[in-house]
Amino acid sequence: YAKKQGKDTFEYYDEKLSEDVHDQLVIEQALKQAVQKNELYLNYQAQYDLNTKKTKSFEALVRWNNDKLGFVSPATFIPIAEDTGLIVPIGEFIFKKACEDFMKLKQIDTTLEYIAINISSVQFRSADFLNNVKTIIEEIGIKPSQIELELTERYIMDFGEDSIKLLNELKLLGFKMSIDDFGTGYSSMSYLSKLPVETIKIDKAFIDYIPKNNNNLQITKAIIALSKSLGYRTVAEGIEYPEQEDVLSDLGCDIGQGYFYARPQSFEDIKNSLIL
Ligand code: C2E
Ligand code: MG
Ligand code: MG
Ligand code: MG
Numbered sequence: 001y002a003k004k005q006g007k008d009t010f011e012y013y014d015e016k017l018s019e020d021v022h023d024q025l026v027i028e029q030a031l032k033q034a035v036q037k038n039e040l041y042l043n044y045q046a047q048y049d050l051n052t053k054k055t056k057s058f059e060a061l062v063r064w065n066n067d068k069l070g071f072v073s074p075a076t077f078i079p080i081a082e083d084t085g086l087i088v089p090i091g092e093f094i095f096k097k098a099c100e101d102f103m104k105l106k107q108i109d110t111t112l113e114y115i116a117i118n119i120s121s122v123q124f125r126s127a128d129f130l131n132n133v134k135t136i137i138e139e140i141g142i143k144p145s146q147i148e149l150e151l152t153e154r155y156i157m158d159f160g161e162d163s164i165k166l167l168n169e170l171k172l173l174g175f176k177m178s179i180d181d182f183g184t185g186y187s188s189m190s191y192l193s194k195l196p197v198e199t200i201k202i203d204k205a206f207i208d209y210i211p212k213n214n215n216n217l218q219i220t221k222a223i224i225a226l227s228k229s230l231g232y233r234t235v236a237e238g239i240e241y242p243e244q245e246d247v248l249s250d251l252g253c254d255i256g257q258g259y260f261y262a263r264p265q266s267f268e269d270i271k272n273s274l275i276l
Pocket of ligand 1: 075091118180237257
C-alpha cells in the first residue's frame with residue numbers, strides 16, 4: 001500500500017513537472033516576440049523622500065501583456081528571460097524606454113532627481129552592457145547621475161572581480177547604484193563595505209508588520225544603522241501602512257516606496273499626476 005501511495009505521489013509530481021516545463025516553453029516562445037510585438041511596457045512607482053515628503057524618483061517596473069497568455073508577472077517571466085538570454089534585448093528595451101520617459105517627466109517636474117531601473121545580473125554581465133548603456137544615454141541626453149541601477153543582493157554576492165570592476169566603472173561615470181532586496185541574500189559585512197554602491201534597499205519582507213513584528217523591527221533597525229554607518233542611503237520597499245512610515249522615518253530611513261504612497265502606474269497616469 002505504501003508503495004502504491006508512493007507511486008501515486010511520484011506520478012503527481014511528474015505530471016506537475018511536465019506541466020511546468022510546458023508552461024515554461026510556451027512563455028519562452030511568446031517572450032521571443034514580445035519586444036517586436038510591442039507587448040512589453042513600463043509602469044512607474046514613486047519613491048518618496050521621507051524628509052522632504054516629496055516624490056524624488058520613480059522605479060521602472062516592466063509589464064507584459066500577451067494576447068494568449070494575458071498578463072504575465074515579471075516574477076514569472078524575468079527568470080525565463082534570464083535562462084534564455086532574452087533578458088539582454090528585453091533589458092535594453094527597458095533601459096532605453098525608462099530613460100526616455102524620465103526625460104519627459106523631468107520636463108514637467110524639474111525637481112525629479114533620477115529614475116531607478118532594475119538590471120538583471122545576466123544583463124549586467126553580458127559583453128556589451130557598458131557600451132550599450134553609454135550609447136543609449138548619449139542618444140537620449142540623460143546624465144548617469146539621473147539613473148540608479150538596481151541590482152539584487154543575491155546576485156551581487158556572486159559577482160567576481162570583473163563585476164566589481166564594472167560596478168566601479170559605472171560609479172566613476174556617475175551612475176547611482178543600489179542593492180535591491182537587501183537582507184534576503186548573504187552579504188558579508190566586509191564585502192558590503194567595499195561595494196561601490198550608494199543605496200541599500202531593504203526588502204519588503206522586513207518592512208512587513210513593523211513595528212508590531214519585533215523581529216522585523218529589530219532587523220530593519222540594524223540594516224538602517226549599518227547602512228548609515230557605511231555612508232549609504234536607505235530605501236524601504238513595500239510600505240503599506242502609516243505606522244510603517246512613522247517608524248522608518250524615526251529610524252532615519254531616507255526613502256519610502258510602497259502602496260501606501262502609490263502603486264506602480266502607467267506613464268500616462270504619472271504624467272497626468274505631475275501636471276495636476
Ligand atoms: P523589485 O525590484 O524588488 O520590485 C518591487 C516589487 O514589489 C514590484 O513587483 C512592486 O510592484 C511590488 N511592490 C511595491 N510596493 C508594494 C507594496 O506596498 N506591497 C506589495 N505587496 N508589493 C509592492 P513587480 O513589479 O511584480 O516586480 C517583481 C520583481 O520583478 C521586481 O522586484 C524585480 O526583481 C523584477 N522586475 C520588475 N521589473 C523589472 C525590470 O524592468 N527588469 C528586471 N531585470 N527585473 C524586473
Ligand atoms: Mg527593484
Ligand atoms: Mg526590491
Ligand atoms: Mg523585492
